Amino acid sequence: MNSILARVLNEIALHYSFYSDFLKKKDKILDIGTGSGYTAQYIKSQKKDIEIHGLDIFNLLKVDIPIFIYDGKKFPFSDILYDDSLLFYVIHHVRDYKKLLEETIRVTKRNIIVIEEFNMPEAEYKIELEKEKRTLKAIGLPTSFYQHNFKKEELEDLFLSFSLKLRLIQKLDSQTDKKIEKYLYVLTK
Numbered sequence: 001m002n003s004i005l006a007r008v009l010n011e012i013a014l015h016y017s018f019y020s021d022f023l024k025k026k027d028k029i030l031d032i033g034t035g036s037g038y039t040a041q042y043i044k045s046q047k048k049d050i051e052i053h054g055l056d057i058f059n060l061l062k063v064d065i066p067i068f069i070y071d072g073k074k075f076p077f078s079d080i081l082y083d084d085s086l087l088f089y090v091i092h093h094v095r096d097y098k099k100l101l102e103e104t105i106r107v108t109k110r111n112i113i114v115i116e117e118f119n120m121p122e123a124e125y126k127i128e129l130e131k132e133k134r135t136l137k138a139i140g141l142p143t144s145f146y147q148h149n150f151k152k153e154e155l156e157d158l159f160l161s162f163s164l165k166l167r168l169i170q171k172l173d174s175q176t177d178k179k180i181e182k183y184l185y186v187l188t189k
């Protein structure tokens with residue numbers, strides 16, 4: 001296992017401890033923008049009685065979890081089918097992020113859990129982009145994803161514009177050498 005992947009897996013476990021209490025027994029969870037699937041696999045290993053599905057525009061799985069592949073527009077699910085949805089490092093990769101959020105809200109009954117990273121003021125965009133590409137490559141994901149460099153306030157305004165209520169905001173430890181800050185948000189309708 002390469003050292004970047006080891007660090008990513010370590011962070012998945014660490015970050016889980018901040019939102020795990022929001023996931024209830026027998027919850028049905030949708031991991032949107034599943035990517036490699038390591039997060040979904042970790043959650044399933046910790047909460048055996050939950051059901052977790054992936055949703056992505058590509059099948060990039062490195063693990064065995066159920067996944068739905070769609071066209072990036074309307075989620076292939078009925079309203080409030082899932083108790084909780086996860087959007088981990090996804091919103092800034094989606095051109096039509098408002099549609100993504102609208103669909104997430106439509107299919108989610110309770111919690112929308114978001115992890116996003118923001119460049120620090122001193123960060124040089126191009127350097128951080130190269131570091132992000134290195135991380136994506138190390139965890140087996142393509143490096144050509146679209147990138148929107150969200151400011152923290154911009155993302156939080158987006159949540160407000162959808163009238164989402166903030167149940168938790170938590171600054172997360174980031175073990176990368178990137179000049180970024182990571183935040184966890186737990187939101188409800």
Ligand SMILES: C[S@@+](CC[C@H](N)C(=O)[O-])C[C@H]1O[C@@H](n2cnc3c(N)ncnc32)[C@H](O)[C@@H]1O
Pocket residue numbers: 032033034035036037039055056057058060072073087088089090093094100141
């Ligand atoms: C940086 S990866 C994050 C993967 C994973 N959530 C994680 O925490 O490692 C971004 C993921 O978002 C997916 N993605 C891009 N556009 C999407 C869309 N419109 N709907 C769902 N997933 C999308 C990509 O295919 C990719 O798997």
